[in-house]
Amino acid sequence: MSGIAEALLALASGFATTFRHLFRRPITESYPEYKRPLPVRSRARIILTCDPDGEERCVACYLCSAACPVSCISMQSTEREDGRRLAAWFRINFARCIYCGLCEEACPTSAIQLTPYYEFCERDILKMVAEKENLLVRHCGKDPEYNFYRYAGVVTNVGGKGAHAKESAPVDVKSLLP
Numbered sequence: 381m382s383g384i385a386e387a388l389l390a391l392a393s394g395f396a397t398t399f400r401h402l403f404r405r406p407i408t409e410s411y412p413e414y415k416r417p418l419p420v421r422s423r424a425r426i427i428l429t430c431d432p433d434g435e436e437r438c439v440a441c442y443l444c445s446a447a448c449p450v451s452c453i454s455m456q457s458t459e460r461e462d463g464r465r466l467a468a469w470f471r472i473n474f475a476r477c478i479y480c481g482l483c484e485e486a487c488p489t490s491a492i493q494l495t496p497y498y499e500f501c502e503r504d505i506l507k508m509v510a511e512k513e514n515l516l517v518r519h520c521g522k523d524p525e526y527n528f529y530r531y532a533g534v535v536t537n538v539g540g541k542g543a544h545a546k547e548s549a550p551v552d553v554k555s556l557l558p
């Protein structure tokens with residue numbers, strides 16, 4: 381086949397493809413007019429949730445902070461008079477966050493959760509730093525039942541040692557002596 385014939389064939393094939401697509405329904409989604417509903421497990425903005433009793437779930441254990449590969453979580457722990465731990469302050473730098481979800485995986489209390497909400501970009505990068513009051517929500521998020529202090533084994537207003545779910549009474553170690 382001559383070079384001219386090959387070129388014409390390629391041209392015809394290209395036009396045929398264009399022609400076929402002229403009659404297809406468009407699949408373009410016009411954002412922001414149309415916002416595709418995202419699955420509930422999509423990983424975007426982070427929240428700090430409360431347990432079913434309405435108390436803050438976060439016990440400021442620093443596990444999320446340790447698991448975070450970009451070190452964008454920081455906090456300071458404190459303790460209430462009833463022995464319940466919580467974060468005195470809690471900060472996430474969303475400008476550094478890569479939305480990997482490792483903090484959520486590491487959290488023993490189901491406090492920190494990623495949500496599908498992604499529309500929170502800012503021109504001023506300092507506004508991407510979220511404090512505890514920006515992160516805390518008064519609901520349980522994806523986990524409507526879990527209450528860490530009902531399983532915790534620490535003395536709080538929820539119960540003393542041995543009084544929690546699936547927990548045995550503390551062993552008197554002296555009773556084990558020969």
Ligand code: SF4
Pocket residue numbers: 444447448449450451452453472476477478479480481482483484
């Ligand atoms: S989603 Fe990943 S990067 Fe973002 S705060 Fe959690 S662990 Fe860090």
Ligand code: SF4
Pocket residue numbers: 437438439440441442443444445483486487488489490491492
């Ligand atoms: S959010 Fe979870 S992992 Fe992070 S400090 Fe609070 S309880 Fe610990």
